[in-house]
Amino acid sequence: MKDPQPHGGSGNFRIPQSAYSGPHPLVGEQAGFQDTLWGFGMRLAISSGVLAAQSLLNGENYDRLWQRELKPQMETSVVNRALYSLVGNSGYRWFLRQVAKPNLRELLRRQYQPSLMKQLLRPWAKRRYQSRRKDLTCDHIDCHCIWCRGECCVRD
Numbered sequence: 001m002k003d004p005q006p007h008g009g010s011g012n013f014r015i016p017q018s019a020y021s022g023p024h025p026l027v028g029e030q031a032g033f034q035d036t037l038w039g040f041g042m043r044l045a046i047s048s049g050v051l052a053a054q055s056l057l058n059g060e061n062y063d064r065l066w067q068r069e070l071k072p073q074m075e076t077s078v079v080n081r082a083l084y085s086l087v088g089n090s091g092y093r094w095f096l097r098q099v100a101k102p103n104l105r106e107l108l109r110r111q112y113q114p115s116l117m118k119q120l121l122r123p124w125a126k127r128r129y130q131s132r133r134k135d136l137t138c139d140h141i142d143c144h145c146i147w148c149r150g151e152c153c154v155r156d
């Protein structure tokens, strides 16, 4: 490369307080459903679509459904992200060795379980990834701007 210049961007992941927009259930990323660790949002997008349909068909409360089915895994993902940021090169090497093994799926499934240890680490992880980007035009009182919508904002 001739004269390479550094560049970057940022993404904001949040766990929504509610996934309703007025009376309408929101699904996928528009609702804030994302995997904080690696941005694997497809499964959450499809699962939330199924739950939204179920809520409409059965007259169930959508927030209650996704908070039961999706939120524990999303919160665990915040903890995973915080832990992953600490492991350093030896941790990445360990992980890459696991990727090469046939039981990767099982390993990931286990890592996304809200175990007692991960639950205890949750407040620490949320503090660690509190968004430092604030919209100065917003007073954050009774507000639904992008910064105020989530319980947890994660800077990427």
Ligand SMILES: Cc1cc2nc3c(=O)[nH]c(=O)nc-3n(C[C@H](O)[C@H](O)[C@H](O)COP(=O)(O)OP(=O)(O)OC[C@H]3O[C@@H](n4cnc5c(N)ncnc54)[C@H](O)[C@@H]3O)c2cc1C
Pocket: 027, 028, 029, 030, 034, 039, 040, 041, 042, 043, 045
């Ligand atoms: C480079 C990259 C790699 C990724 N890799 C993975 C991966 O390996 N595994 C994984 O699980 N996830 C991955 N993701 C994330 C995953 O793609 C998203 O989380 C997922 O697709 C979100 O689905 P969604 O339906 O919420 O939104 P989207 O897939 O973004 O769908 C929204 C759709 O709405 C359309 N739209 C927007 N506004 C309007 C409008 N006003 N009117 C009509 N249509 C509109 C858009 O064009 C789009 O087609 C990746 C994302 C990126 C960017």
